[in-house]
Amino acid sequence: MTVVLIVEDELLELEFLKSIVSEELLADDQVFTCQSGIQAVKLAKQHRPDIIVMDIHIAEMDGLNTLQEIRKFLPRAAVVILSAYSDFFYAQTAIRLRVQEYLLKPVKPSVFRQIFQELLTTVATGQEQADEEMMDPDTESNQRDFIEKARKYIHDNFRQKLTLQDVSSYAFLNPQYFSRIFRKEVGVSYTDYVNKLRIEYACKLLETTSYPAYRISSECGFTDPSYFNRVFVQQMNMTPKAYRRKHLCDSADNGSNR
Incomplete structure (x- = not known):
């Protein structure tokens, strides 16, 4: 970074x-x-x-x-x-x-x-x-270990406010270096990775609860509901409200076909 x-x-x-x-x-x-x-x-x-x-x-x-x-x-x-x-x-x-x-x-x-x-x-x-200069000769092995450690921490904490600095500190790496090796090892940026987890969880909440969108945004770790909405649309090609409506319609159709 x-x-x-x-x-x-x-x-x-x-x-x-x-x-x-x-x-x-x-x-x-x-x-x-x-x-x-x-x-x-x-x-x-x-x-x-x-x-x-x-x-x-x-x-x-x-x-x-x-x-x-x-x-x-x-x-x-x-x-x-x-x-x-x-x-x-x-x-x-x-x-x-x-x-x-x-x-x-x-x-x-x-x-x-x-x-x-x-x-x-x-x-x-x-x-x-x-x-x-910071890394020892087993750099590639260390990178994988650091990233696996970071990914576990992200999966355990993505529903909270979780910055790049928070995760890199947990993995004992400086933020710039962590950002680069995360993208290299995982294939996507840190931000995209965390947002994907959060949107997957948001979909579960939309399917299983009646929480309004602003509460789901907070439950998933987003601090700004409008940003949550933009990321949701970017990943799902529809708004959270449209996703919930579609899920309810699909469930009703499946129930009537039984």
Whole structure:
């Protein structure tokens, strides 16, 4: 899992950057945004982004001072600085703070996309190297053991709020590494795997109870009923209400044919 933080106080520019970043990320990746330096430091401490896209001229604390604070606890994060000015002092300070790219506004979408793709590759390579250092020679065997342990934990707890971080911590793996080997060993992403279990359980509840959809959503581990509805439709090609109606009709037809 890759975590990206975008810091930009111009709303249109923020949406532009977020749209490109979101197109390049996987389902398990995360994007956080904010519009001030103080918010940026707080979010960076909380979510520890792998990539930071930062405008220099932001509220409360400028981008370079913000980055200086973030570097104290995230020395290896990849950083792109955006600036409307080609000021030598800014560029010099950015180099000292180990900034990967210093881009002048307005940034062309194609240029930003290419640079962001390069940063994703750099981050993935760094994560793989760190993971290899963590593992012993029996890596493939260990991977299978870790994933089997994680799958059992998921099956026992999917009806509760269960994040990727929760499961990776249980398996004693960092979230990024766990996300990659889970997809490799199981064939689907962590999110899709958990959602499949939850929707299967939701179908059982729709068939055997009269619970309303919002309660079934909660019983299955979803925290947002509208998200539950979207996932249900995606997997079953019908709404929960339509699924229950279909089940009742099928049951009635089977009963009348006996």
